[in-house]
Amino acid sequence: MGNPRSESNKGDQVKFQEELKDNIRKALPELDVVIGWCGSFDPLHATPHFMRREEDIDKLEISPLSVHNLATYLPGLRGKKVGIVVKGCDSRSVVELLQENLINREDITIFGFPCTGVVDQSKIKKALGGHTGNIEFCDMSESVIVIKSEDKAYTLPMAEMLADKCSSCRYPDAVISDYFAGEKIGNKGEEDADYAAVETFENLSVPERFGYWLKEFDRCIRCYACRNACPLCVCRDHCAAESRDPHWLSQENNVRDKLMFQVIHAYHLAGRCTECGECQRACPVDIPVLMFKQKMNKEIRDTFQYEAGVDPEATPPLLSFKMKEENITEKVW
């Protein structure tokens, strides 16, 4: 905490937050609602914040607790004038929604800011010994998180508490924005994508991989939080998971159907997923479901040199074809 660098960074953060609030104040009269984040039931959590009146803006808080991808709300608010505060990863979901004509560009106002990463609540929970009740105090700097819970104080290194997607983040700044508060950090391109975790997993033997998923999905409770939190799962009442005709999944409680649902989810996101990680964050039993989507994205990148959520005008790779595919080698019999 005594680190001068972290304090000056915190100063920057306060400065861009004020700038962001000014931006929202300027735009709010033209908008029905602006979505951001604010404090929640305890100092360790934030919650989505819907700003309709000027006084709501004061409650806006941007911090490493701003984990939610607010783009998930946009398709449901179609037709309204909506402002949205986005992290870099969230902005890619907005781009993807625009690309698929699920929202109208003229109806949304995007507020960007330079994101330095958000925490993974599961990691914090683990560091606190498995439960996060009675948080009395929480303070964050760039390097540490200080938490007081049930008369115990914890000092956790920020770098270890960041979500995995943040440590390898390539888009800290919004890729699309109408207002940008603070100074941009600088984005990297698709070629810097890091799929080391997927590659390590693929080096395991076949029974190890299969067994791993059977073990992980054994505790899935089929709550579909992964689907509901996903900004690109827009079928809502027409989801394949609940369809009876075709009957993709039974109502039984078995690992096969749980695993099958994740494959359906990953495949329906092929060439669309921006790896915002909402599925994994929303999972109440901490199943690493993001890995399927990362693998899918890795294949899409390697085969079609395409990355979702960067260019709203791009054509998704599975909606087009070439007579001769450069990167597809067909089997010779």
Add this chain to the structure above:
Amino acid sequence: MPVLTGKELRIVGFLCNWCSYGGADTAGIGRFNQPTDLRIIKVPCSGRIDPLFVVKALMNGADGVLVSGCHPRDCHYAEGNFYARRRLEIMHNFLPIIGYEPERFEYTWVSASEGQRWQQVVTSFTEQIHKLGPAPKILGPEASDTLSLMQAAL
């Protein structure tokens, strides 16, 4: 008990109505010898095949899945197989992460006149699946062995 129990594996084939199903027919009319592990499902076009059919088949007890359509540029619907090629290729490469060998699933093109080629495809694909052995089962009577093997592997 059927004589082939234990010798035959379950392979599901999705064939397009216009080329590959005709090709399989031609092979039959020509009386070409073929292994009997393959069960054919006729679909209107290879573009009709949702790659999730492949996973669904594997998870429900198939040991291998073969998809066959018209040769590129020969699709009855002009471009169905071009879309299919992209989708199926992605699914083929995706399978290892779930824990299936990618070789359990292949897609190819056989025209209605290529009875010989059909025989060759079926024979070598069946061989390929027999080399891999039965796919891991999640449910049903064969599942208990696999599950205990998995637990041991972890």
